[in-house]
Amino acid sequence: MKKTVLTGIRPTGNLHFGHYFGACQNWLKLQEDPNYEFYLEIADIQALTDNFDNPDKVRYNVREITIDMLSIGIDPKKVHLFIQSKIPEIAELTVIYSNLVTMARLYRNPTVKTEIMQKKALFGHEGESVTYGFVGYPVSQAADITAFDGQLIPVGEDQLPLIEQCREIVRKFNAIYGETLKEPEPLLSKNPRIKGLDGGEKMGKSLGNGIYLADDDETIYKKVMSAVTDPEKIHKNDPANPDVCMVYYYHKLIGSHNLENICKECKHGQRGCVNCKKELVTNMLEFLKPIHEKRAYYEANPDVVDELLIKGTREAREKAMKVMKQVRHAIKIDYFEND
Ligand code: ATP
Numbered sequence: 001m002k003k004t005v006l007t008g009i010r011p012t013g014n015l016h017f018g019h020y021f022g023a024c025q026n027w028l029k030l031q032e033d034p035n036y037e038f039y040l041e042i043a044d045i046q047a048l049t050d051n052f053d054n055p056d057k058v059r060y061n062v063r064e065i066t067i068d069m070l071s072i073g074i075d076p077k078k079v080h081l082f083i084q085s086k087i088p089e090i091a092e093l094t095v096i097y098s099n100l101v102t103m104a105r106l107y108r109n110p111t112v113k114t115e116i117m118q119k120k121a122l123f124g125h126e127g128e129s130v131t132y133g134f135v136g137y138p139v140s141q142a143a144d145i146t147a148f149d150g151q152l153i154p155v156g157e158d159q160l161p162l163i164e165q166c167r168e169i170v171r172k173f174n175a176i177y178g179e180t181l182k183e184p185e186p187l188l189s190k191n192p193r194i195k196g197l198d199g200g201e202k203m204g205k206s207l208g209n210g211i212y213l214a215d216d217d218e219t220i221y222k223k224v225m226s227a228v229t230d231p232e233k234i235h236k237n238d239p240a241n242p243d244v245c246m247v248y249y250y251h252k253l254i255g256s257h258n259l260e261n262i263c264k265e266c267k268h269g270q271r272g273c274v275n276c277k278k279e280l281v282t283n284m285l286e287f288l289k290p291i292h293e294k295r296a297y298y299e300a301n302p303d304v305v306d307e308l309l310i311k312g313t314r315e316a317r318e319k320a321m322k323v324m325k326q327v328r329h330a331i332k333i334d335y336f337e338n339d
């Protein structure tokens, strides 16, 4: 029996470098592994928890993020790429799981806590206006994972507390209703939390510090030019510390060929920041070229994108219906023969 890989992305904006190097590289590897069945969710319902007042944004980004996925090489023949809201079993599971978790536990979840504080405009300065839906999104995420028997969850580091929360729900469910659900394990990449060019601890769509795979040449240039460098370096020929420079960080991340030289020249004051940034732009554009070419194809062929989503969603629904049957049976709400 194949194990299930399950992961997801919120349609709140395009794919950024943080996604690619923090999570997607593992996805590309896992889609080639015959030991796994891979489900990749576009989490539109989760995106609505903090974008409920902007449904157009979520709707638009479902297509955008799908094109991004296809452009980086996610292969819909190997991956079930699907839309969360089209799987009603996830909503049903969310309601069932909501009995198995306390409000206090949800409020203690470090990721939820951090995100409430980051969204002051929406949830108030002290989080006093936070909604039931947002505090509860880890419960819905537990449903996302278990609806497909998700066992291996390749994610960035910010997701660890959410997976832990899912594991607790699974254990509680199994203890009360009998062994039914599988406990998921996270899988991190070697760079599990990619920083923003602004030096921010996490590049994030909602943090306004993303450098997107879909960005055009000019946008990339502008973003890189504004990247944070060593604040101690004032003049072009001052020696600097590459370890605190976001330009060097990104040279490392995308594997710039002359890394050793960059580091040495920077330390010895032989490298101006503007040139160093220009080199980074060139390397990034080279990295992005094949991705942009694929994107252009899918942008010109929206029907192909729709067909792939319809197919992936149909496949995912089949799996979720099977799991749901077992869950209904376990909690004794399988009243009729076909339930
Ligand atoms: P949002 O701000 O809307 O939450 P996001 O940029 O955090 O967007 P998500 O859709 O929440 O992106 O995350 C998709 C996946 O990418 C998750 O597995 C998440 O852990 C991972 N990820 C997101 N940002 C980073 C990052 N900076 N470094 C590593 N992994 C990341």
Ligand code: MG
Binding pocket: 010, 204
């Ligand atoms: Mg996020």
